[in-house]
Amino acid sequence: MPIVVNLDVMLAKRKMKSKELAEIIGITTANLSILKSGKARAIRFSTLEAICKALDCQPSDILEYVED
Amino acid sequence: MRKLIILKSLVDFIWIVSCIPLIGLSLFFLVYMFINPNSIDLVFEGITKDSETPNYTKQLFGIVYIGIGLISIYCLFIFRKTLRYFQQVKPFHTNVINNFYKIGYLLIIVGTAGTVVTFISRLLFKEEFKISFGLTPHFILICLGLFFMVLSEVFKVAKYAKEENDLTI
Numbered sequence: 001m002p003i004v005v006n007l008d009v010m011l012a013k014r015k016m017k018s019k020e021l022a023e024i025i026g027i028t029t030a031n032l033s034i035l036k037s038g039k040a041r042a043i044r045f046s047t048l049e050a051i052c053k054a055l056d057c058q059p060s061d062i063l064e065y066v067e068d
Numbered sequence: 069m070r071k072l073i074i075l076k077s078l079v080d081f082i083w084i085v086s087c088i089p090l091i092g093l094s095l096f097f098l099v100y101m102f103i104n105p106n107s108i109d110l111v112f113e114g115i116t117k118d119s120e121t122p123n124y125t126k127q128l129f130g131i132v133y134i135g136i137g138l139i140s141i142y143c144l145f146i147f148r149k150t151l152r153y154f155q156q157v158k159p160f161h162t163n164v165i166n167n168f169y170k171i172g173y174l175l176i177i178v179g180t181a182g183t184v185v186t187f188i189s190r191l192l193f194k195e196e197f198k199i200s201f202g203l204t205p206h207f208i209l210i211c212l213g214l215f216f217m218v219l220s221e222v223f224k225v226a227k228y229a230k231e232e233n234d235l236t237i
Binding site: 027031032034035039040041042043044047 | 235236237
């Protein structure tokens with residue numbers, strides 16, 4: 001998929017663990033892992049909003065379009 | 069869930085009480101009709117009555133009828149297996165979709181073969197040309213088979229939708 005999820009990069013920048021983020025935004029670590037690995041087919045606006053709020057960033061910091 | 073338990077119990081009851089003995093009887097008769105060809109007249113009385121057709125023809129029809137019967141029993145066996153997946157709360161398992169398709173396919177074969185064999189046997193043994201339109205058991209079987217095939221397609225779509233939903237974070 002040409003959409004790349006840079007969540008791990010943002011997590012490293014904010015020095016936050018996946019488990020902490022999962023707790024803050026209210027999803028399971030398994031689902032966060034799916035999101036991080038790029039296996040997710042879609043992301044809800046509410047989840048994106050919660051991630052942006054927790055990491056204090058913009059959606060473009062997390063999602064990136066890279067042509068195949 | 070109680071309905072599923074009732075259905076599973078009923079199917080299990082039919083399986084144990086009638087299907088298992090029927091498999092044994094069918095296999096026994098499959099051999100016995102070659103040992104004693106007159107036995108076919110007793111079992112297939114309606115079909116072979118007042119006819120002077122050779123034994124091998126009757127035996128051939130006997131084999132076909134037993135084959136159709138065994139396929140029908142196999143359908144019930146697959147259905148039982150599918151119900152087990154429902155009990156394990158795995159309704160969108162790939163095997164469920166495949167089983168529904170297989171049941172549908174086999175039921176269509178049973179219905180079509182039953183219609184053709186009944187028509188030919190009437191023509192051959194009773195010398196009567198009879199085509200029945202309307203609600204015949206074979207026609208219902210074909211409809212049921214198509215329904216199971218449609219159900220398989222529906223489950224396939226549902227499985228895809230479930231996967232999409234599961235992978236939406």
